[in-house]
Structure formats: C-alpha cells, structure tokens
Amino acid sequence: MSASVSMPLGGVQVGSYDSYAQAQAAVDYLSDERFPVENVTIIGSDLKQVERVTGRLSWGRAIAAGAAGGAWWGLFVGLLLGIFAGDGGSWLGSVLTGLLVGLLFGALFGAMGYAATRGKRDFTSTSAIIAGRYDVMCNPARAEDARTLLARFSLRG
Structure with missing residues (x-):
C-alpha cells in the first residue's frame, strides 16, 4: 500500500521526542498499556552524520590493527x-x-591499506547518523488512543 498525500509515511504524529531513547520509551509504554504497537512507527527527522575523530593513524597503528584483525581470522x-x-x-x-x-597477512593488508591513502586520511574515527527529532507516528484509526496514553506517559515524568 502506498502512502497518500493526506497521510504521511507511518500515519499521523502522536508524539515527538528529542532522543531515540525517549521515543523508544514512549512506544514501550504504549506496549505496556496493551496498545497494539504494530500500528506505530518511529521516524527520525533532521538527520546529520557525526564523525568523531578517535586518534592519529600511523604506519605502526595501521600494521598493528591489520595484524590483530588477521590474527583473529587466522585463529x-x-x-x-x-x-x-x-x-x-x-x-x-x-x-x-x-x-x-x-597475523602476517593481516599486517601486510593493513600496510597496503595505509599506503593506498597516501597520507590523505591519517586519523581513525567512528561515524554515526543521528536525528534531531524522533516522531512517533500511528495509524489514524488508533491515533487518538495513542495520544491519550502518551499524554499520561509524559505526565509521569
């Protein structure tokens, strides 16, 4: 079934939260209250990619990381x-x-991978995509019940 212009993907909004943990807790509350949660969708909006630099990458670190990964596979x-x-x-x-x-092949491939960058990425990092807002959406036929329960959820704290 395709979404129409009058009903956005996931239904109608019944709650909006700043973090995924809050949206998840809201849906968990609905489930605890025996609400049919198969009618609910969590949609993240205002997406951004965050890359956290974790350290400097050198020949030694590249070879050691490759050797460690290779050792695990070899084991x-x-x-x-x-x-x-x-x-x-x-x-x-x-x-x-x-x-x-x-260990030997891992070290070799670690060195080859580092050499291939030619010094253009001499750091390690982790990436995550996070949303600025998480909307809890619901099938329109059940939306009013969900809003009532989520209003009770927000009052408890």
Whole structure:
C-alpha cells in the first residue's frame, strides 16, 4: 500500500521526542498499556552524520590493527582446521599456523591499506547518523488512543 498525500509515511504524529531513547520509551509504554504497537512507527527527522575523530593513524597503528584483525581470522581458521586433526599435537599446530599466517597477512593488508591513502586520511574515527527529532507516528484509526496514553506517559515524568 502506498502512502497518500493526506497521510504521511507511518500515519499521523502522536508524539515527538528529542532522543531515540525517549521515543523508544514512549512506544514501550504504549506496549505496556496493551496498545497494539504494530500500528506505530518511529521516524527520525533532521538527520546529520557525526564523525568523531578517535586518534592519529600511523604506519605502526595501521600494521598493528591489520595484524590483530588477521590474527583473529587466522585463529578462527586454525580452530576449524584443528577440528579435523588426528591428535593433540596436530590440533595445536593447526591453530598456531592459522594464527601466524593470519597475523602476517593481516599486517601486510593493513600496510597496503595505509599506503593506498597516501597520507590523505591519517586519523581513525567512528561515524554515526543521528536525528534531531524522533516522531512517533500511528495509524489514524488508533491515533487518538495513542495520544491519550502518551499524554499520561509524559505526565509521569
């Protein structure tokens, strides 16, 4: 079913909140009050991407991060191969070989990835998309009931 011009995506607005946690708590309250929450949608508006710089990236950090990631993959592969080993010595050998091969290839790929940037991104960061406002929307047939319950929710605090 497509949305019409008269009814926006998700229905009609029954509440608006500054954070996702507040909108989630409101919907949780509706659920606790036995409201049919399958009629509810949370819509984030005024989206922005936030990138938090976490540190400087150097050759050493790039190689170490690649080696650490490769070591985990190598350990995983070594454990899988070790399942089919005949005795304890072969099992340990499979695990150690996988770990070392993964470490070496991870370090190599970490160095290659850092070299490919040619110094244009010498930092590490994390990104998130956050909304400026979160609207709780509801099917118009149930909107008045939802508004009544959410008014009670906002009064409790």
